[in-house]
Structures are given as structure tokens and as C-alpha cells.
Amino acid sequence: MRLWKSWILAKKDLAVMRKHRSLATAVFAFPLGLSIALPLLIEYIILRKSATVTDVSSLLGAFPFFFIIISALLPLYISSYGIVGEKTEKSLEPLLATPTSDGEILMGKYIGAFLPVLVSIYLGLTIFMFLTDLLTVSKIGHFFYPNWGMAIVYLLGAPFACIYGVSAGVFVSSKINNIQGAYQIGAVSLIPLYVLYILGEVGIISLSSNTNLLIISAGLFVAVIIMYMLSRATFNRESILTRWK
């Protein structure tokens, strides 16, 4: 595996993404918007309704899980775009004709989708932590973030969700010829994450529990491996040129 070759492809994908404003906006606007909207929600709805410190802490602990979901959704869109875009522009054949292995091309696609999303998510999480601390320190009496739960989201949950999203996007894109379709079908594979969020909201499980966040991250890791194997099996020259739609 020559990572420098993958990096050339990733840089090309990033350049293409920059040219598509809607794509670039989606990647950065959503996490950044969320990083501002969630603290404001805390400020206006919770603090002004005289919620208890326990209520606020519980809510704050659950919010980072939002970023895990977004970490999977956004790369799904970018990787779908990266593969379906190559398919519609018919650029896969000349790309495959270069002296580059299937694995190097796939890795390039992963890096090109993974990097901007992770940067955007980290930026969003940092702003979220800063604003939330600023708005809640007087109520709670200490800075709520950073904490171990956020560390798990930062180091495990978000990156794993991100890789899962890329893999799902690659896999689904091999079967579908339009970006929206690929994105929507890929998003269906994230249903377990939505279910977890709902279970957290109704109080069946605690999404602020470090143990639960670790279990969710471990589950994501297993899902990443399965989805990577599926996308790796799909992404080979022979299949792309003879079986892909």
C-alpha cells in the first residue's frame, strides 16, 4: 500500500469537493451550526426553565452522541458523491488504468471523505464544548467539558462513525447511480444509531454513561470492519467495470 498515491487521489477529491459549494457547505455548516445551536438550546430552554444541575448534566452528557450520528451521515454523503460522481463522469476507467492498486484507490476515497468530515466534527465539538462551558459554568459551578465521555466521542466514537459512513457510502454507491439515492439507502444503515438516540432520550439507556459510550464505540468498530470488508470486496477493477451499474 503506497499511501502517497492514495493521498494524490484524496487531494483530487478534496479539490473536487471545494468546487462543489453545496458539498463543502454541507460538510462544514452542519456540525458548526449544531455546535452553536445546541448550547443556545441549553441556554434558552433549560437554564431559563430552572432545570436542576442533574438535568442539565444529563442533557449535556447526551449531546455529544449527536456528533457521532453526524460523523456517520456526512462522510456517507461525500463518499457517495466521490464514487457516484466518478461513475457518472465515467472517470473510474481511466483512473483504474493508472498503475494504482484497488486498495490504494479505495484508501484515497476513504481519506478524501474522512478528513474533511473529521476536521469539521472536531471543530464543531470544540466550539460546542467552549460555548456550553461558557453558558453553563455559572449554573453547574464548574466546566462540564472536557470530560471522559467527550474524550470517548472524540477519539473513538466520531472517527469510527466517520469510517463507517465512508464504507457504507462506497458499498451502496456501487449499486446505485445517483448520489441522493445512495445517500438515502446508506442512511438506512444508520438506523441502530437513531434507535440508540431515541432510547437515550426516553431514558432507557444513558448516552452520557462512559461505559455505554465505550460499548457503542466498540459496536461501531465491529460495524466498521464488516462494512470495510464489504466495500473492499465490491471495490475491485473487475467488478467495477463489469458488474457495477
Next chain:
Amino acid sequence: MKMIEVANLTRKFGDFTAVDSLTFTLDRGEIFGLLGPNGAGKTTTVRMLCCLISKTSGSARIADLDTSDSDDAMKIRKMIGLVPDNVGLYETLSAYANLEFFGRMYEFPEKQLKENIEKYLKILDLWDKRDFPVGSFSKGMKQKVSLARALVHDPEVLFMDEPTVNLDPESSKTIRDVILDLRKENRTILLNTHNLDEAQRICNRIGVLKTRLIAVDTPENLAKLVSGRKTVILLEEMNDRILGVIRASNPKSVETEGNKIVLSMADPERETPEIITAIVSAGGKVKSVSETGASLEDIYLQLVKE
């Protein structure tokens, strides 16, 4: 050393045979045209030779490297250029950025790459538009960028799949001229085309493909494969009596078009003087007598039909 050696190359998709027992070789500096109808297996052949898809049986070697060996395949890809049937460019990126990206993917030295990008964009009259997104280009301009992409890394062997299809005459000519210049540089080219005139003009040899290779030869020798010689007699005036004496001479076929008669004969050297004498005896006045050979189109249609 042969640059391309193909022996009994076969590719099946399930029960369907796309390419059947293909055998041919190409010398360095040769331009070989693959002619065939849609679905004849031309693109599948190019894809196998470019190590993009596997073969079912047989062998294919490029510069003595085996296309089915994964290590050799990587070396082959480095020394070949491909002009696919679809241009396959990144529409939002500029022509320059497209060529730069592919040149780097071909692991071509950066300094030479920049020189080659400039060289080919200038040859193809696109240098002034190098920073424009490819999406804003006409079909002909995109095809030129696609050709430049196949050349930026100085490949020894080029595979071109219908490089001038649907292009205007000027763009087609530019691309044909570049191909002819490449022959002078001793590059080996395999050209898939529907354009019989183009094949006749630029190819050293032509292979007629219809799943199997029906014929391989120079355009001139292929002409001898079919009985395409025709005698054209131009008369001052045509009438039924003249037509009657011509038919009475039993040529293989008679076609008339105004005062022009086109005859196909088994033995033109013996029969032509006899027919001219008969026409004159019937009161006809002969303005000219000429002979035409079979066109590549005649040859192609006859071979494919057979």
C-alpha cells in the same frame, strides 16, 4: 520483441462469449486498427490488454509482460496510455488539473510532467484554456484533453477506443494528426474505430473483429480478400439496346446511374474489351472507362456479413 502479443485470448461473461480466441501481434511503432460492429468485443479486448479486466483463457503480453500477472500488470499500466470510449474527465477541475492529477497517478516525474502538459495542450490548441473547467469544454475539446491525458506520461503503447467518434471534422483531423505524429515517435497504437476511412488512412494493419478476429492484414491486402474490383463505363447516352448488349455479355452485376454503368466481372481483363466492342456495335458512344477497387467499407461489410 513484439510490443503486443495476443494468443487465443478469450473472455466470457457467463454463457456469453465477448471475445473468442483472439490472436495477433503488434510491432513497435505499428498502428493496428480494430474494426468491428457494436458488441464485437473491441472494448473488452482493450480492457483486457490494459489489465482492467481478466481473461477467461489464452494469453496477452505487453512488451513481454504478462497481463494476468499482478506485478506485471502494474508495470504494464505504467507504460500504457488509454483513451477510453468515454472521455472520463473531472468536469469541475481544469484541463491542467486533470492532466496533472493523472500524470501524478502515473508516477511521472513532476518536472517532465509539467513540460508534457504544456507540450500536449499546446499541440492540441488548448493551452489558452488550461485553467478552464473541463465541464465548460465542447465534446471535441474534452476528447483532446482525454488524448493529452493518455500521453502526458510518455507511454510506449497507446490504446484508443473510438477517439474521434462524434467529433467535428476539424477536431477529428487534429487527433488523427497527433496519432500519425506518434507513429513517427515509434509508439505502438491499438485503435478501436468504426471510422473505416480513418482506419485506412492511419493504420498499418487492420483487424476485423466480430467476437472472433475475421481478418488481419494491411488495408491493401484486405482489399484483395473480396472481389471488389468494378469497371465504370461512362456513355454519352444510355438506351435499352445498349443495356441489352451489356446484359447479354453476362457480367456478375450491372448497375446503372444515368449515363454511368458500373460492372462487376469475373475476369475484367478479358470481359471489358468485349463489352466495349458490344456497346460500340450497338451504336453507343463511350466517353471513358475506369476501374475502382473495393473500398474498406465494402471489405468490412462483406467480412462482417460472412
